[in-house]
Amino acid sequence: MFKILEKQVLTESPVIFRMVVEAPRIAKSCEPGQFLIVRADKDGERVPLTICDYDRDKGTIEIVIQVIGAETDKMSRLEEGDGFADVVGPLGKPSDLLELPVEELKKKKILFVAGGVGTAPVYPQAKWLHDHGVDCDVIIGAKNKDLVIMEEKFKDVCNLTITTDDGSYGRSGMVTVALQDLWNDGVRWDHCVAIGPMIMMKFVCKLTKELGIHTVVSMNPIMVDGTGMCGACRLTVDGKVRFACVDGPEFDGHLVDFDQAMARMKLYRTEEGRLYLREKEGATHHGGCGNCD
């Protein structure tokens, strides 16, 4: 069992929460950009989650979870002192920024674009750069003020821009609008990392391609084992089949086939959704709504 040491609800609707979990082997070896596979209990699905922070001395890792289905709902009901049945990792490759010499990084103008719960995995990368004396810009996008997460933590490690779809906090509009506005104001970057919903990453990539900014995205498709065994997470990058779990999760965003990747996300949506509804609504859900058969 992997014990939950700390739990904090970040937003209410949708529910997003942060947990600090005891996992000494992972805390010792993980790097920014890598992910975990977590199971709530012995019958649970293996859910891939990105590492949001870690403390090597204390042997702890931090994850941020948004409730989107039956499994994440089950996780949201775990409390401090409870534990996850399984936490496996770190999986995937560390961020490719880590491979560059610090002196070279310092010369780069780096931008992170974070959307929704994708804000969380941006944090360890921004923090790592900050700890190594490298500045970076971060744009966080959220639907509204209530859904902006981790603002205080980010303020300490980067130049932060916040934008909300409805304008209730920070700038108004999507992350792409904020990016374009800053560009129009004369801000320039030569490296961009975008993490968030696939649709956001797709449009960020479309824009950065026009602006000529090299862009890396972190893909989070459906996975089973996370070690290259099942092939469920395969996607097409530059016309070649790659596995997000072992070849990624980060890829050159200008080469990813997003439309195909988004289509592949539908695979288990009906089964998962049906289960969630069955748990939430019990006998009231008989199908016929058109969303599932």
Next chain:
Amino acid sequence: MEVDMMKKVPVREQDPKVRATNFEEVCLGYNKEEAEAEASRCLNCPNPKCVEGCPVSIKIPQFIKAVKEGNVGEAYRVIGESSSLPAICGRVCPQETQCEGKCVRGIKGEAVSIGKLERYVADTAREMGIKPAPPESKNGKKVAVIGSGPSGLTCAGDLAKMGYDVTVFEALHEPGGVLTYGIPEFRLPKERVVAKEIDNVRALGVSIETDVVVGKSVTIDSLMKDEGFSAVFVGSGAGLPKFMNIPGEQALGVFSANEFLTRSNLMKAFSEESNTPIMRPKKAVIVGGGNVAMDAARTALRMGAEVHVVYRRSEAELPARVEEVHHAKEEGIIFDLLTNPVEILENEEGWVRGIRCIRMELGEPDESGRRSPVAVEGSEFEIECDAVIMSLGTSPNPLIASTTEGLDVNRRGCIVADESSGKSSKDGVFAGGDAVTGAATVILAMGAGKAGAKGIDEYMNA
């Protein structure tokens, strides 16, 4: 009971029509009377050929003699000297080409049913609560075993019997490797057989740590430098699936056999109550003709699908065991032989709607001696289906080799290791099973695990 010395005592099986709709075990095994009758067919040869045919050299005539005498405890002890996983081997070994293939009885009639007798002994011993005894004393030396599949468990069991302090590291959340994620419930029951055999390995003093991905969570070097392991056995298997690289392979409803079987076996998706469902196809096409293809086909069938196996050569070349093909046919699986897929067809929403294939004919024999299939021009046709399961074989995972300096692999990605000792190019590191040979069988992996344990013991005492 009366015994025809020329023929095996028949083993009871679930009726094909019934079993095609459930996940219960196909073969029901011998009872006491049947087992003792079958055991009486053994000639107890002074120079037993069967033992030569066994990759782990079980003293077969000795254990069969004990069965004949009604002494299951003794039979279990004899098998236990050579094998830690008899209930599993009795079920999944290709006995027809190993022990039974060499049996003298087989020259004129049918070989003694050694596999079914082994299974009888292991199952009966388990029901009687007989467990293997841990070693009397430990030598205090630590050995790490990577992977808890057949080679890893065998190596760990043997080393524990010699007194080593063994820790097995498993990447998934359940131990067993292919025994747990790959081979289906109806061939190898998980709770009743696999979990119990693993408990027996634990009873020898082996500890198993799940959720550790060697190459990621830890490395071989960190295990040896920081955690005090004096030697390491790598039994990480061949887990990477192959795809055909044909158009449409990314469509929804195309799975690797690994994904399909892992979801069904490890994640229990076959059960209606499972929290972790898999798509239940209406009509599935399985591409490939090996044992894994048969497992995927028979799993899809049990989920309610009409199942076609598409294979590019003819029946004679099917790599699967004859028994598996026979069972699959009995259950109603349709074999489309001399047929090769060229494209997977999708509907407007990206779901599989069919597969376009081309007819093949057998040409001249290739380097492997098998007649190579050649496409018949203009013979393309479509099979309507909603799922395609690719079962084209697997290759070793590069995760360990790529993170271990000095560990050599060949051009197919297999770890280079000495067959008789498992010794690799790196000092103190041994390897065996599919990680070395590429995808093979459970028993060959067990044989390699045994060799590795012996190799490690010699290394530690050198």
